[in-house]
Amino acid sequence: MPVSSTPPLHQLHAWQAATLLARRELSAVDLVRACLKRISEREPQVHAFVQLGADAALARARELDAGAVHGLLHGLPLGVKDLFDTFDLPTAYGSSIYAEQQPTVDAAAVALCREAGAVLLGKTVTTELANMYPGETRNPHNPQHTPGGSSSGSAAAVADGMLPLALGTQTAGSLIRPAAFCGVVGYKPSHNRVPKAGVKSLSETLDTVGGFGRSVRDVALLGAVLTGDARLADPTAFEQKAAPRIGWCQTPEWAQADADTQQAWAQAEKLLAGHGTPLVLPDSLTGLIAVQKAVQAFETARSLSHERLHHRHQLSTPLQALIADGMAISGETHALNLQVTASARQRAQALFDGCDVIIAPSSIGEAPAGLDGTGDPLFCRSWTLLGLPCVHLPFARGQNGLPVGLQLVGAYGEDHRLLAAAHWVHQRLTG
Amino acid sequence: MPVSSTPPLHQLHAWQAATLLARRELSAVDLVRACLKRISEREPQVHAFVQLGADAALARARELDAGAVHGLLHGLPLGVKDLFDTFDLPTAYGSSIYAEQQPTVDAAAVALCREAGAVLLGKTVTTELANMYPGETRNPHNPQHTPGGSSSGSAAAVADGMLPLALGTQTAGSLIRPAAFCGVVGYKPSHNRVPKAGVKSLSETLDTVGGFGRSVRDVALLGAVLTGDARLADPTAFEQKAAPRIGWCQTPEWAQADADTQQAWAQAEKLLAGHGTPLVLPDSLTGLIAVQKAVQAFETARSLSHERLHHRHQLSTPLQALIADGMAISGETHALNLQVTASARQRAQALFDGCDVIIAPSSIGEAPAGLDGTGDPLFCRSWTLLGLPCVHLPFARGQNGLPVGLQLVGAYGEDHRLLAAAHWVHQRLTG
Secondary structure (H helix, E strand, C coil): CCCCCCCCHHHCCHHHHHHHHHCCCCCHHHHHHHHHHHHHHHHHHHCCEEEECHHHHHHHHHHHHHCCCCCCCCCCEEEEECCECCCCCCCCCCCHHHCCCCCCCCCHHHHHHHHCCCEEEEEECCCHHHCCCCCCCCECCECCECCCCCCHHHHHHHHCCCCCEEEEEECCCCCHHHHHHHCCEEEECCCCCCCCCCECCCCCCCCEEEEEECCHHHHHHHHHHHHCCHHHHCHHHHHCCCCCCEEECCCCCHHHCCHHHHHHHHHHHHHCCCCCEECCCCHHHCCHHHHHHHHHHHHHHHHCHHHHHHCHHHCCHHHHHHHHHHHCCCHHHHHHHHHHHHHHHHHHHHHHCCCCEEEEECCCCCCCECCCCCCCCHHHHHHHHHCCCEEEEEEEECCCCCEEEEEEECCCCCHHHHHHHHHHHHHHHCC | CCCCCCCCHHHCCHHHHHHHHHCCCCCHHHHHHHHHHHHHHHHHHHCCEEEECHHHHHHHHHHHHHCCCCCCCCCCEEEEECCECECCECCCCCCHHHCCCCCCCCCHHHHHHHHCCCEEEEEECCCHHHCCCCCCCCECCECCECCCCCCHHHHHHHHCCCCCEEEEEECCCCCHHHHHHHCCEEEECCCCCCCCCCECCCCCCCCEEEEEECCHHHHHHHHHHHHCCHHHHCHHHHHCCCCCCEEECCCCCHHHCCHHHHHHHHHHHHHCCCCCEECCCCHHHCCHHHHHHHHHHHHHHHHCHHHHHHCHHHCCHHHHHHHHHHHCCCHHHHHHHHHHHHHHHHHHHHHHCCCCEEEEECCCCCCCECCCCCCCCCCCHHHHHHCCCEEEEEEEECCCCCEEEEEEECCCCCHHHHHHHHHHHHHHHHC
């Protein structure tokens, strides 16, 4: 949409706000104030934040308004999942073990965003140590439903107009699933393109830093800063007329997709008619969910060794169970799983011989009712194991009126192609 | 050597001490005291430690002596590179930026070692943020020479009889090079087999946790704990009579090896005569040093974003230069380098079609004179980029009487085969 037809400030897309900020047609202070106002109205229902830094954010916004524009995120309010260390706000990783923790240093991704002009507005709710046990956040579309997890607060805050951009992480489905449940664009970059220094480590093979926005251009702007790849922020990439070649991959788990996801799939097929061909995963790439689960459990159990040994009573029952599962897996089995992972990542390149991007389910369906879980990452596990970049595109509603969408998956390291294709596809899906 | 012909306590190999401790023929308190005595005599010359935890170590040793034996490292004193967080000793990462830092949680690798019965004796010197700028440590064989780095204190302490085992990390050559310069066995496991949680992150693609011992069996014991792979601690693996198939790989950098390394190579050829065949790297694996340098610079510069932005004046000139180099590399180039790395790792599997292990140079030669640098990781960079497990084997002396050796390289995830072969080879090299 053109910048001229702007919605209320707190609903601006990040790229729109960035354009206005760069032209000095919008001040960072006004944008921060609009977000803070929205937060004050909605936070009692949504519970997206564990810490707000309102005064520091306004002070930083004033500084930015008074100085030159020299970063892609100049003046944009940013939410940061409370799994990232921040030098000026406490960081608890969603666990009472870290309730009193005040890091002295920013996580690398946070520092990169601040360097690019982003204004840290607050720390957003994560599930316990980015695992299954939920935080306080509710789905902004219906407070009786989960927002998804583990990046619960980041997705909910962006969805609810509290923030234009937020950082998250994914180890199984912690970016794409909450994006789907909250109806925002979620972006998981290619594995290890974004530094993880200062993010609580769970699984080196899987953990990936990414983020949320209201449009593909928004997450591309964030992605350009996080990856240092200027192609992601190139506006001409989003003007392409040629259709990407789409591989339609229902995945071997398709039978578990519910009526809402099936409906969204049919809708997408109709809206994108004629673009692409069905893609069936080769047998060598169909057993990856079990491998992802085992790698995650093994690595999480060992990464959390201090917590396991010294703070067991402060870990939730489900996390204790996951750790027990992980400790029961031998290092011999894990070595095989790492070999399988490396081979699968290499074989996955051939998926893109006949297509530019893959379209696939993001979630089983709408956000489930209830706040005692965060839903199933089923449709994300394999892509995470493969380390491929993914973008969730919201465009439909399910039977309960909650958001539904699909994800696009790109070739490793080809995030710029994925995001350009995702913009093209999302425009057609949302009319 | 058989356990019966034991040297002084502080010179015991870790596996020998572990055997005596398990049989209750040696107490943890006596072993800790022997190491502390050696440290008190030699530390003023060697400067291997930044922190000693003598009282806590003795208290822990008493606990272990009073309880049951139930871990592979029961009662073994351990040194930990000051790049790993420890809840009971300060952790400065070799940088004044972190001079006051007291972590609340152990790094995962430290917690795993303590769980297995290791007694943390102290934190060992690392170069500045595990990069080039040296710490205070001197080569125990000649204090006018560097011990290598970045795991300087760990290698020197083990070499000098202060400790039987120590933890380190490698991003370019930070385990194998100091092992070579100090004349101890250094082990870099397959990439990401050992959790890095709680270790200061520099380059996710390269950083690898490993350690030092006085024999292959020592580092295998440590490796079994770190990887959870019981095969590494299986004594029968070290009794094999059959010779491993050795691929002799001088590498494309061979012309830069000096007379001492060439001499060691000739000596190894003689001692291992008839075992193995020459191995020439295919063209597709010969340009990896430049890729490793670029990946390290790009990722280090971004991982250290907070330090770069807020503490620049506390970074050494060489580290500032590396960071500037890294920031000058585009995210586009880095994406290509990550793709090259993934492909090279896959292609490297075929190196082991005709051999079980590769023998290759560890260093250009002996430890260089002078304490203003830590030597060149030239012969380690490619193997680190490939993520392959490596073991340095000391067995010779150079023209200055300092240690020289060679490294063995194994297939990814086949650490148990590498270590068994390394034991076989080392026995023949050291006669």
